[in-house]
Amino acid sequence: MIDDQSQVQHDMEQLVKRSADISKRIDSALHRANRMDEPIRIVAVTKYVDIDTVEKLTKVGYTDFGENRWQVAKSKVEAYRTSIWHFIGPLQRNKVRFVVPHFAFIHSVDRPELADEISREALNYGVRPNVLLQVNVSDEPQKSGIDPENAFSLVEHCAMLPGLRVLGFMAIGRNTEHAVESRADFRRLVLLRNDIQQKTGIILPELSMGMSKDFDIAVEEGATIVRIGRYLVNFDQEL
Numbered sequence: 001m002i003d004d005q006s007q008v009q010h011d012m013e014q015l016v017k018r019s020a021d022i023s024k025r026i027d028s029a030l031h032r033a034n035r036m037d038e039p040i041r042i043v044a045v046t047k048y049v050d051i052d053t054v055e056k057l058t059k060v061g062y063t064d065f066g067e068n069r070w071q072v073a074k075s076k077v078e079a080y081r082t083s084i085w086h087f088i089g090p091l092q093r094n095k096v097r098f099v100v101p102h103f104a105f106i107h108s109v110d111r112p113e114l115a116d117e118i119s120r121e122a123l124n125y126g127v128r129p130n131v132l133l134q135v136n137v138s139d140e141p142q143k144s145g146i147d148p149e150n151a152f153s154l155v156e157h158c159a160m161l162p163g164l165r166v167l168g169f170m171a172i173g174r175n176t177e178h179a180v181e182s183r184a185d186f187r188r189l190v191l192l193r194n195d196i197q198q199k200t201g202i203i204l205p206e207l208s209m210g211m212s213k214d215f216d217i218a219v220e221e222g223a224t225i226v227r228i229g230r231y232l233v234n235f236d237q238e239l
């Protein structure tokens with residue numbers, strides 16, 4: 001029997017190892033892409049884990065956490081107010097007033113009405129969240145995100161809103177066994193960003209792309225933010 005204390009110790013050691021491995025893989029991807037020394041923001045996705053794991057991740061040095069549902073996020077977000085929280089899941093308008101006060105980043109804005117509501121609530125609370133527009137670059141019909149051809153007008157719309165700051169785009173690589181196939185999706189997002197940035201003159205520096213299975217590929221292609229859940233907190237998954 002392992003007692004509680006040595007279990008905590010064991011988990012911490014695993015997390016430190018995982019964390020070092022992730023940093024190493026990100027560094028090599030940056031190196032391969034000739035992007036040395038560019039900062040990558042790692043969002044530790046905590047939707048699968050409880051508050052004790054958030055505590056451990058904080059001790060290991062993580063500052064940014066991602067959640068995809070308000071109900072699941074609530075207790076963690078309220079307990080760790082100084083952490084930087086990222087909302088990464090589909091967002092309904094009636095949940096915006098809960099999310100806005102707590103989340104510094106919202107990655108899943110995919111329609112003008114949602115952006116309007118975020119801006120309105122943000123002005124109420126006196127905050128100004130960073131917003132990324134989620135684009136469905138893999139054309140999978142079941143996936144959330146705005147269609148690439150409508151991204152331009154959504155950027156222009158968001159840029160007019162006083163209660164938010166539009167910083168770039170988010171995408172989820174296609175659902176496939178083969179992580180390399182996500183590369184095409186990430187490339188498409190980069191090209192779309194470059195095109196829209198040029199046409200609008202609005203600077204869109206942030207690209208949130210890459211998860212456990214494809215974060216190195218995303219970094220090679222230009223990600224500035226990666227969202228890592230299972231690979232960080234599920235120790236059964238192989239390194």
Ligand SMILES: *Cc1c(COP(=O)(O)O)cnc(C)c1O
Nearest residue numbers: 045068088211212227228229230
């Ligand atoms: C759950 C989730 C992640 C993390 O996925 P893992 O495969 O566990 O790394 C990243 N992004 C979004 C939008 C998610 O919902």
